Amino acid sequence: MTNHEPSTTRRQMHIPDADRIRDDIVGYLRQHEEKDLLRLLTCGSVDDGKSTLIGRLLYDTRMIYEDQLAAVIKDSLVHGTTGTDFDPALLTDGLKAEREQGITIDVAYRYFSTSKRKFIIADTPGHEQYTRNMATGASNCNLAVVLIDARNGVVTQTKRHSFIVSLLGIRHVLVAINKMDLLDWSQDVYETIRRDYNDFVARLGFGDIHFIPISALHGDNIVTPSPNLPWYRGPTLLHHLENVNIVTDRNLIDLRFPVQYVIRPNLDFRGFAGTVASGVLRVGDEVMALPSKQLSRVKSIVTQDGTLDGAFPPMAVTVTLADEIELSRGSLLVHPNNVPRVDSNVEAMLVWMDETPAREGTSFLVKHATNVIPGALAEIRYRMDVNSMRRMPAAEPGQPAALRLNEIGRVHLTLHRPLAFDPYTRNRQMGAFILIDRLTNATVAAGMIVDRAIGRGRRAGKDEPVSQNLSQETSAVSLDQRQALLRQRGGTVWLTGLSGSGKSTIARELEQRLFAEGHLCYVLDGDNVRHGLNRDLGFSAADRTENIRRLGEVARLFNEAGVIVITAFISPYRQDRARARDIVGAGRFFEVFVDAPLEVCETRDPKGLYRKARAGQIPEFTGISAPYEAPEEPSLIVDTTALSPGDAAARIIECIAPLFAE
Amino acid sequence: MESFTLSHLKQLEAESIHIIREVAAEFEHPVMLYSIGKDSSVMLRLAQKAFHPGPIPFPLLHVDTRWKFREMIQFRDRVARETEVRLLVWTNPDGLAQNINPIEHGSEKHTQVMKTDALKQALDHHGFDAAFGGARRDEEKSRAKERVFSFRNRFHQWDPKNQRPELWNLYNAKVRKGESIRVFPLSNWTELDVWLYIHREKIPIVPLYFAAERPVVERDGVLILVDDDRLPLRSGETPQLRRVRFRTLGCYPLTGAVESDADTLEKIVQEMLLATTSERQGRVIDYDGAASMEEKKKDGYF
Numbered sequence: 001m002t003n004h005e006p007s008t009t010r011r012q013m014h015i016p017d018a019d020r021i022r023d024d025i026v027g028y029l030r031q032h033e034e035k036d037l038l039r040l041l042t043c044g045s046v047d048d049g050k051s052t053l054i055g056r057l058l059y060d061t062r063m064i065y066e067d068q069l070a071a072v073i074k075d076s077l078v079h080g081t082t083g084t085d086f087d088p089a090l091l092t093d094g095l096k097a098e099r100e101q102g103i104t105i106d107v108a109y110r111y112f113s114t115s116k117r118k119f120i121i122a123d124t125p126g127h128e129q130y131t132r133n134m135a136t137g138a139s140n141c142n143l144a145v146v147l148i149d150a151r152n153g154v155v156t157q158t159k160r161h162s163f164i165v166s167l168l169g170i171r172h173v174l175v176a177i178n179k180m181d182l183l184d185w186s187q188d189v190y191e192t193i194r195r196d197y198n199d200f201v202a203r204l205g206f207g208d209i210h211f212i213p214i215s216a217l218h219g220d221n222i223v224t225p226s227p228n229l230p231w232y233r234g235p236t237l238l239h240h241l242e243n244v245n246i247v248t249d250r251n252l253i254d255l256r257f258p259v260q261y262v263i264r265p266n267l268d269f270r271g272f273a274g275t276v277a278s279g280v281l282r283v284g285d286e287v288m289a290l291p292s293k294q295l296s297r298v299k300s301i302v303t304q305d306g307t308l309d310g311a312f313p314p315m316a317v318t319v320t321l322a323d324e325i326e327l328s329r330g331s332l333l334v335h336p337n338n339v340p341r342v343d344s345n346v347e348a349m350l351v352w353m354d355e356t357p358a359r360e361g362t363s364f365l366v367k368h369a370t371n372v373i374p375g376a377l378a379e380i381r382y383r384m385d386v387n388s389m390r391r392m393p394a395a396e397p398g399q400p401a402a403l404r405l406n407e408i409g410r411v412h413l414t415l416h417r418p419l420a421f422d423p424y425t426r427n428r429q430m431g432a433f434i435l436i437d438r439l440t441n442a443t444v445a446a447g448m449i450v451d452r453a454i455g456r457g458r459r460a461g462k463d464e465p466v467s468q469n470l471s472q473e474t475s476a477v478s479l480d481q482r483q484a485l486l487r488q489r490g491g492t493v494w495l496t497g498l499s500g501s502g503k504s505t506i507a508r509e510l511e512q513r514l515f516a517e518g519h520l521c522y523v524l525d526g527d528n529v530r531h532g533l534n535r536d537l538g539f540s541a542a543d544r545t546e547n548i549r550r551l552g553e554v555a556r557l558f559n560e561a562g563v564i565v566i567t568a569f570i571s572p573y574r575q576d577r578a579r580a581r582d583i584v585g586a587g588r589f590f591e592v593f594v595d596a597p598l599e600v601c602e603t604r605d606p607k608g609l610y611r612k613a614r615a616g617q618i619p620e621f622t623g624i625s626a627p628y629e630a631p632e633e634p635s636l637i638v639d640t641t642a643l644s645p646g647d648a649a650a651r652i653i654e655c656i657a658p659l660f661a662e
Numbered sequence: 663m664e665s666f667t668l669s670h671l672k673q674l675e676a677e678s679i680h681i682i683r684e685v686a687a688e689f690e691h692p693v694m695l696y697s698i699g700k701d702s703s704v705m706l707r708l709a710q711k712a713f714h715p716g717p718i719p720f721p722l723l724h725v726d727t728r729w730k731f732r733e734m735i736q737f738r739d740r741v742a743r744e745t746e747v748r749l750l751v752w753t754n755p756d757g758l759a760q761n762i763n764p765i766e767h768g769s770e771k772h773t774q775v776m777k778t779d780a781l782k783q784a785l786d787h788h789g790f791d792a793a794f795g796g797a798r799r800d801e802e803k804s805r806a807k808e809r810v811f812s813f814r815n816r817f818h819q820w821d822p823k824n825q826r827p828e829l830w831n832l833y834n835a836k837v838r839k840g841e842s843i844r845v846f847p848l849s850n851w852t853e854l855d856v857w858l859y860i861h862r863e864k865i866p867i868v869p870l871y872f873a874a875e876r877p878v879v880e881r882d883g884v885l886i887l888v889d890d891d892r893l894p895l896r897s898g899e900t901p902q903l904r905r906v907r908f909r910t911l912g913c914y915p916l917t918g919a920v921e922s923d924a925d926t927l928e929k930i931v932q933e934m935l936l937a938t939t940s941e942r943q944g945r946v947i948d949y950d951g952a953a954s955m956e957e958k959k960k961d962g963y964f
Binding site: 015018021022025026028029032033034035036037106107108109110111113117118120123132133135136139140247250252260261263264265269271273274275280302303304305312314315316318329353365367368370428429432433434436441442443446 | 666667677684714716834838849855858929
C-alpha cells in the first residue's frame with residue numbers, strides 16, 4: 001500500500017501528451033478546439049479531503065506549474081497538514097485570511113482539462129453555515145462530486161449537501177468515498193457506505209449516481225486505477241468525469257428565447273439578441289412573442305460568423321423576424337403550440353442569502369431571465385430542515401414567519417406584472433430567479449420555481465382554460481390538512497411499459513399492499529378510464545397524448561385530495577409522461593418503468609392483442625406498429641422477467657415510502 | 663447542428679457574449695478596458711460578435727502609462743481604426759507632471775500612480791458605471807473567487823467579504839450612484855482556451871508575442887527589451903540581439919522577455935504547453951509577496 005510514495009514527493013513535472021504536442025501540434029490544437037465542457041461541483045465536509053482531491057486533479061492533469069508548485073511547497077511548511085511533504089490542498093486554497101484560518105469560505109472556480117473535456121470546478125465549502133455558497137456553486141453545474149470520508153460514512157452534512165445538490169437541479173452525482181487508505185482499502189466499508197447513501201438518496205430523484213473508492217491524498221483511482229483496490233472494477237474518477245453523458249440534461253423541447261438586447265444599427269435591420277434558454281429555434285419557425293402574444297416567423301438567425309439554420313442552448317445569437325411586432329428586452333419568443341406559464345403569482349423554493357432575514361410583505365426586485373420585475377414575498381409557506389429534509393413551520397414559536405441566512409423555504413411571490421416561466425425541474429434557465437434588495441441592491445435570495453402554482457395561477461396559450469370566465473377559488477381546507485387527516489401525502493406512481501409487461505397486475509398488487517398498510521390509494525387503468533372519461537379517445541398519437549394529459553389532471557386532483565394514485569397505462573411517449581409529471585408535480589410523481597422485452601410480452605399476450613396486431617387487426621399498436629419510448633431516467637425500473645408482481649410491488653413500496661409518508 | 667452539442671470554446675464564447683450583452687443592456691455608461699494584450703484582443707472580438715451587425719455600443723479605454731512597448735501603441739491605434747470603435751486613452755496628468763516612471767520610482771509606485779490611480783481617475787472622469795476587464799480566474803490564486811460581476815464601492819475598492827452571490831447566468835447589475843461593477847467576461851477561460859480561440863478565430867495580436875531578434879539587456883535574471891532610449895543602461899550593459907518573445911505585455915521596463923523560437927501561434931501554444939513555469943512569472947509586480955495581487959485588487963487594481 002505504498003505505491004503512492006513517488007507521486008507525493010516527485011518534483012519533476014509530468015506533462016500529459018508531451019510527445020503529441022512536440023510532434024503534432026496542429027492535430028493537438030484541432031482536438032482541443034473541439035473538446036467538450038463539464039461544470040462540476042465538489043462538496044464535502046471540512047476534513048473530507050475536498051481541497052486535496054481538487055489539488056490532486058489539478059496536479060495530475062498538470063494545471064499547476066513549477067513556480068506555483070514551489071510556492072505551495074513553501075506554503076506547506078507554514079500552513080500545511082502534511083509536514084514537509086507536498087500538500088495538494090494548498091494548491092486550491094484562496095484568499096490570505098482564509099488560508100490562515102485553514103478553511104475555505106467562498107466559492108472558488110478551478111479549471112483543468114484533458115483532451116476530451118474542459119472542466120470547471122465550483123469548489124464550495126463544507127462548513128455548516130454556507131448553504132448559500134453551495135447553492136451558488138451548484139447553480140451552473142451538471143454534476144456533483146459528493147465526498148465521503150470513509151472513516152465517518154454518510155453523515156448529516158452528506159445529506160445536507162445532497163439535498164442542496166438535488167434542489168439546484170443537478171442530475172449526476174459521483175460519490176467519492178475518500179481516505180480508503182486509512183481503512184485498509186476495505187470493500188465492506190465501501191459497500192456499507194454505498195448502501196447507506198442509496199437508502200437516503202432515493203427520495204432526491206437523481207438520475208445518475210456512481211460510487212468510486214479513492215484516496216485523494218495518494219492519488220488512488222483519481223487518474224489511474226489503484227492497485228490497492230483490486231475488487232473495484234469501475235472507472236477512475238477522472239475517467240468518469242470525462243465520459244459522463246450530459247447531453248440529455250438540456251431541455252431541447254420547449255423553445256424559450258429571452259430577448260436580451262435589441263440590435264438596430266439602421267432602419268433596415270432589427271435584430272433580437274439573446275441566449276437560447278431551451279428548445280431549438282429554426283429559420284421559418286412560427287413564433288409567439290410573450291407577453292404580447294403576437295405571432296411572426298423567424299426570418300434569419302444572425303451571427304458574425306454567418307447566418308444559421310437553427311440555434312439551440314446555450315448559443316448566443318441574434319434573431320430577425322418577418323413582421324414588425326412588439327418585442328424588447330424582457331420579452332420571450334416561444335413556439336405557439338408550446339408556451340410557458342404566464343402568471344404574476346409564483347410558487348418557489350428560496351435559498352435565503354442575506355444577513356437580514358426574509359419577512360412576509362417585503363418587496364424586492366426579481367431578476368428572471370432578462371426581466372427585472374418588482375415583487376413582494378407574499379407568504380413563507382414552510383421552511384425545510386436541510387438535515388432531515390423535513391418541513392418546518394415558517395415561524396419559530398412566538399415569532400413572525402422568517403427565512404434566515406442559509407435557510408431554505410417554500411414561498412409565494414406576487415409580482416407587479418405577469419412573468420413567463422417554467423418549473424425549474426423542467427427548465428433550469430426559465431425556472432430560476434434571484435431576489436435583489438431594493439435598498440441595498442444586494443442579491444438576497446436564489447429561487448427555483450416549483451412545478452405548479454397549486455391553488456393559484458393559470459397557464460397561457462393552449463394550456464389556458466378555454467373559458468375566460470373561470471376564476472379559481474382557494475379552498476378553506478388546505479392540502480396539508482387533508483393529508484394530515486389521511487396520515488399520508490398524496491402522490492402518483494406512474495407505471496409505464498409495453499402491453500403485457502405486467503403493469504395492471506403490479507398496480508393491483510401495489511394497491512392491495514398499500515391499502516393493507518393503511519394508505520388510501522386508487523388505481524387508474526384502461527378499465528376505469530378508457531370506458532368513461534376518455535371514451536371519446538382512440539389510439540392515434542394525438543389521442544394518446546390527450547389521454548395522458550387527462551390522466552395527469554385526474555391524478556393531480558386525487559393527489560390534491562390527499563390520495564395516492566397508481567396509473568397503469570402504456571403511456572408510450574416520453575414527452576407525454578413529462579407533461580403528466582409537470583401537471584402532477586415532480587415532487588410527488590414517481591415514474592416506474594415496467595420493463596419486459598417485446599418478445600416476452602408478445603409471448604404472454606394476456607388479452608390476445610399482439611396476435612391481433614400482428615394480423616393487422618389493430619392499427620397503431622405499441623411495439624408493433626407504433627413506437628414505445630422507454631423512460632431515460634425513471635425513478636425505478638422493475639424487470640418483470642426477473643421479479644414476480646409481488647416482489648415488484650414490494651420494491652416500489654420500499655422506494656415510495658419516504659415520498660408518501662406523512 | 664443536429665447533434666445539438668457545442669465545443670467548449672463555443673460554450674465559453676456564448677457565455678461571454680451573454681455577459682457583454684447583459685452589461686450593455688443594464689448599465690448606463692459601460693466601458694471596455696483595453697490593455698492591448700491577447701486577452702483584450704479576444705474580449706474585443708467577443709464584443710464585436712455580441713452586437714453584430716451593429717457597432718459596439720460602448721467605448722474602449724486604454725490607461726496609458728507612457729511606458730508601454732511602442733509596438734503595443736501602434737497595434738492599439740490600428741485596431742481602433744479598423745474596428746471603428748471609439749477609443750479613449752487616459753494618462754494620469756498628475757503622474758505625468760511629476761514624471762512618475764518605473765525606472766526612478768520603482769514598479770510599485772509607478773503601477774500605483776500610472777495604472778491604479780489613473781484608472782480610477784478615468785472611470786470617475788467619464789462617469790462609467792461598469793468596466794469590462796480581460797482578467798481570468800485561472801491567472802492567479804486570489805482571482806479564483808472573483809465574480810463575473812465584481813462590485814466596487816464609490817472608492818473603486820473591492821471587498822472580498824462583501825461580494826454578491828452569483829447564480830446561474832443571472833447577474834445583479836444594480837448599483838448606486840458612484841458605485842460600479844467590474845465585469846470579467848473571460849472569467850471561465852484559461853490561458854490555453856485564449857490561445858485556442860485566437861488560433862481558431864485568427865484574431866490579430868501584438869507581434870511582441872512572437873519570437874524575433876530584439877535588443878535586450880539581462881537584469882537580475884530578467885531579459886528587458888531596450889524599447890527606446892529612456893531605459894538607462896547600467897555600466898557594463900550593452901543591448902544584445904537575442905531571439906525573444908513576451909508571454910505577457912505591460913510596461914516594457916517591468917516586463918521580462920523569454921528566449922524563444924516560437925514565431926507562429928502553433929509554436930507559441932506548443933511552447934506554453936511544454937513550459938513548466940506559469941504565465942505571470944514574467945511580470946515583475948507579482949514578486950511583491952504571496953498575496954500581493956489581492957492587496958492591489960482591494961485597492962482598485964484590476
